[in-house]
Amino acid sequence: SPAAPVNPNRVAAMPPDLGMPHYSVYPDPNRPFAKAEVISLDPRQFDLHLVAGTVEPRSTTGLVGTGMIPDDEATRRGLVAAFNGGWAAMHGHYGLMVDRQVFLPAKNGVATLAWYADGSLRLGVWGRDIQPSPDIVSFRQNCLPLIENGAISPELGKLSLWGLSISDEAVIYRSGLGQTRDGKLVYVAGNALSALTLARVLSEAGAYNAMLLDIDDFHVAFITYRQVAGKDGRVQVVGTKLRQDMRGFDGHFLQPFALDFFYVTRKL
Numbered sequence: 001s002p003a004a005p006v007n008p009n010r011v012a013a014m015p016p017d018l019g020m021p022h023y024s025v026y027p028d029p030n031r032p033f034a035k036a037e038v039i040s041l042d043p044r045q046f047d048l049h050l051v052a053g054t055v056e057p058r059s060t061t062g063l064v065g066t067g068m069i070p071d072d073e074a075t076r077r078g079l080v081a082a083f084n085g086g087w088a089a090m091h092g093h094y095g096l097m098v099d100r101q102v103f104l105p106a107k108n109g110v111a112t113l114a115w116y117a118d119g120s121l122r123l124g125v126w127g128r129d130i131q132p133s134p135d136i137v138s139f140r141q142n143c144l145p146l147i148e149n150g151a152i153s154p155e156l157g158k159l160s161l162w163g164l165s166i167s168d169e170a171v172i173y174r175s176g177l178g179q180t181r182d183g184k185l186v187y188v189a190g191n192a193l194s195a196l197t198l199a200r201v202l203s204e205a206g207a208y209n210a211m212l213l214d215i216d217d218f219h220v221a222f223i224t225y226r227q228v229a230g231k232d233g234r235v236q237v238v239g240t241k242l243r244q245d246m247r248g249f250d251g252h253f254l255q256p257f258a259l260d261f262f263y264v265t266r267k268l
Contacts, residue, residue, distance in 0.1 A: 036190030085260035086142030111211030178207025
């Protein structure tokens with residue numbers, strides 16, 4: 001019987017006019033069905049923003065996030081993409097701060113993406129590459145580093161450190177974020193990946209430092225946006241998942257969402 005048509009509102013390849021280079025790789029010869037998406041983000045062209053979810057991270061300070069991309073004219077016009085954040089608080093209580101509001105305090109030795117007051121981004125390890133500073137305005141931490149100063153972590157063989165499925169499978173849907181030596185960001189997501197395979201894909205894409213983000217097909221998504229004219233004359237945005245097997249996120253981060261995430265706007 002013929003295959004069911006793919007709903008164009010749910011999945012699409014990366015639109016080339018977005019200006020974020022994208023390619024797919026099949027990184028595991030033992031699992032030819034494992035496919036990873038590699039997306040590059042140049043901070044000279046785009047701004048990366050962090051949003052806390054309405055539930056996660058469960059704050060130790062009483063703060064609750066908005067869980068959605070801001071619904072203002074400038075954001076709608078510049079919105080390009082969004083992607084998942086890191087683990088829930090119960091899985092490590094990794095630090096998160098948004099616009100100087102601390103939801104969970106930073107932990108030493110943990111992979112961290114930090115935003116600075118001058119607009120720069122740095123991905124490294126808190127307490128080594130990244131030191132506590134009043135110049136840091138936001139940060140997101142998650143697990144030990146996958147890659148630190150060009151070296152893939154020797155800890156990747158310890159499966160329990162990197163998250164397992166509910167049936168204790170280590171080869172699952174995973175995502176990660178890296179930074180190249182010249183400051184570009186690399187997002188990788190795909191099915192049937194071990195933490196080691198994910199790290200290798202990030203390394204081959206040029207990541208000098210890299211961190212694990214969320215895992216499993218209900219918690220990993222990359223979404224692109226296009227601008228359309230709304231009936232009220234305001235610019236509206238329509239979100240589309242990069243892959244059909246990214247199973248959650250049907251609100252496309254445009255409605256209040258439980259988990260933290262990142263979104264990308266074009267520099268105007």
